[in-house]
Amino acid sequence: MTLLWIALAVLVLPALWLLVTPLRRAASVSAAQRDVEANDRTTQQNLAIYRRRLASLEAAHERGDIDAARLEEDRLELERSLLEDTEHLERAPLKPAGSGKPAVPVVMVAVVLAGAFWYHHEGADGDLALYRVQQEVANDPNASLPVLIQRLEEQADRQPDNPNVWRSLFPLYRDSGRIDEATRALERLVELEGRQPWLLAELAQIRYFAAGREMTGEVQALVDEVLASEPAQPTVLGMLGIEAFESGDYQTAIDHWRRAIAGMDNPNTAEALREGIRVAQQRLGIDPEEADPAVAEGPGIPVRVRLADDLAGRLEGDTAVFVVARDLAGELPPLAVVRARLADLPMTVVLDDADAMAPMARLSQVDQARLMVRVSRSGQATPQPGDLVGTLEGVAVGDTDREPVEVVIDRVVE
Template sequence: MTLLWVAFGLLLVLALWLLVSPLRGARTLHAAQQDFEANDRTADQNVAIFRRRLASLEAALARGEIDQARFDEDRLDLERSLLEDTEATQRRPLKSPLSGRLAVPLVMVAVVIASVLWYQQQGAEGDLRLFTVQQEVRNNPERSLPMMIERLEQEAARQPDNPNVWSSLYPLYRDSGQGDEAIDALERLIELEGRHPALLGELAQIRFFVANRTLTDEVQALVDETLDKDPRQPLVLGMLGIHAFDEGRYEQAIEHWRRAIAGFDDPGSARALREGIAVAQRRLGVASDELETAQSRGPGIQVRVSLDAELRGLLDDDATVFVVARDMEGELPPLAVARTTLSELPLTVTLDDSHAMSDAARLSQVEEARLMVRVSTSGQATPQAGDLFGDRQGVAVGDTDGEPIDVVIDRVVE
């Protein structure tokens, strides 16, 4: 923290120097301006020009080139022009180079006060202090979990409105078996951050375990609120799977865990759930090869692809057919891709996570998908003119044992 304030001090000194620097050259600038105005001969030059033009007019009048009325009119224009030119050269007296100096200290004090107040309101001094405390404990040879908790509790008392303090305390309480303290820390974090599904899922889970894996009314209320905001919240689905497993409802446990796997970015958590599914499958007497297939697939879509009768014969039977599922917004890569040939149609295919092109985009991550079927004239995945095309919007992702979704190839790509 000392280095931070030293850096701030240096920046303020630089800012104050920039404020004061114009005053240092004020006297020199004042003398230069005064000398310029004292030696300015613009008015004399304007008078000389007026006299030359007036003499020219008088000569023209004497020669009879102009009459008296024209002479009077042109003389009036010259006099008016002279007045305008000489008026522009009149300047107000220069102020003293010392004027305004008293305002500079006031501005400097205002800059310092405003900078400090702004940083206290908008800066991250609390986060920096939190990071310093964590580093001090980690670098301490006698470091321990109770020591870290004690230091963070001191920070929580010092800055109770910093959500990062409570988000750091919560996992420490949880991992050390202090369930009630973990709940208090998480509830305080929710007060500060809002009732986000991820935080509500954490709270429901910790309350569930504190209650000896019991789905109490309070836990159920949190589950309902969380799933209403995010039906695929993995922590809540994993917890519901545990509760169903404890009660011997193995099929429901498997269903909850499969849905939870799709929402976990942590490979370790997904692996633990797959192990739980394996145990539940064994309790149900499912063979290991069937278990592996079920785990790899998860929720999906069963699609029945057919070709419109009017388009038959346009392409060869060995033309490649791509069956693709995409998210409704079109923001992700293809979620599932299956490939066949035109001669195989009509065909029923099941799209699921086993058809994913990458782990970052899987069919189980969405609730609805857009189905697109394309017969490629080139055999390439990139659409080209002459390809045959069909699609279906808003198809629900879920159980693949029901009636398949019909997609008819009925258009030609222009």
């Protein structure tokens, strides 16, 4: 910030110099003007012209060319013309050269104060503070993602009405798996910037995944609002494709994902959707289109899930089952999520990039993952007492044609 004020001062100095420049030249300009007025011979010239014309009129009268009445009329006209010419030559007395000096410092101070006031209201000092924090963390070898989030949260406390602060915090919360904080950041952005379609689309998507990929009434209302103003919004179309895929409507999922790709400028997200299209086509029993050569079999994890015998019968068969893959450090959102029913167990599923919750957190980004299978009594993604769980650590991500790893649901959440 100090450098900013130094730069602003450097810019103000030329403006102040221009303000005092006329005052510095005032003495020479005043002297030149006095000299011009002292040597002005316009009046003498006008009198000489008047005398010549009057002599000419009198000579014409003597010759008999004009009578006395005409002579008197023309003479009055000459006198009127002379008065008009000399009237415009009257000048106000010159003021002293230094008469404006007291006003100059007042104007200079006013210029500086007006500039500072304008910048305070219209400038981007908050964004500069935000940028400085990001640069400090980026240049600190000991900094980490939690440190960056903490520093940005401090900025959010200092400037809660700056949308760029919340725009910076949202993806960090989301990528760290802090879904509640990410949702609040998005809601604050909507308050500050209005109900823009892309913001509502992000809010709908994060609430959809927070609800365990369930199209709740709240999510559906956001989707309807977005599509009413922007029918080709790619984030919403991608989410609708996931919903259709989960319900087994693979053709609708393909249609939604194709439309989403057409309006998408993120190549990684587009590639993930193409992979989803390929999987949906396979489940429809058709070969992937040759027009999508970039889609290829990605790395993943084949998983066999079963329920421990001593836990059988504790919950109903339609209870939701979530098969989740996460990074070992737990810093990213779930890398892959598959939803099933308890009645489907035992079952074998393949987790890959098509099951990603967010485009920036995919299974192909890691070499090993931690698997967690949870039978959710509430049907929600958030763990609740009474849920059944099973975990498996350090599972390699690789060829999906290998022998499945087994995860046994053998514990009850207290």
